[in-house]
Amino acid sequence: MIVDGVVIEALPSATFRVKLDDNREVLAYVSGKMRLHRISVLPGERVRMEINSATDTRGRIVRRL
Numbered sequence: 001m002i003v004d005g006v007v008i009e010a011l012p013s014a015t016f017r018v019k020l021d022d023n024r025e026v027l028a029y030v031s032g033k034m035r036l037h038r039i040s041v042l043p044g045e046r047v048r049m050e051i052n053s054a055t056d057t058r059g060r061i062v063r064r065l
Helices: 032-036
Strands: 002-011 015-020 025-030 046-051 058-064
Touching: 002 025, 015 058, 025 046, 032 058
Parallel strands: 025 058
Antiparallel strands: 002 015, 002 046, 015 025, 046 058
């Protein structure tokens, strides 16, 4: 499932706390392509992410909006 949200906190080990548009908070990590091209993500930025359908508490950031 692809959703949009706002990064609210940067955590250790390149993980982020993201608040989704439906007011849920999930933990997310940066996708490999974003790391490869050195695209940085900072708190306050809007991001698009993929969420695992089995666990709705973790996801992967795939794009910076």
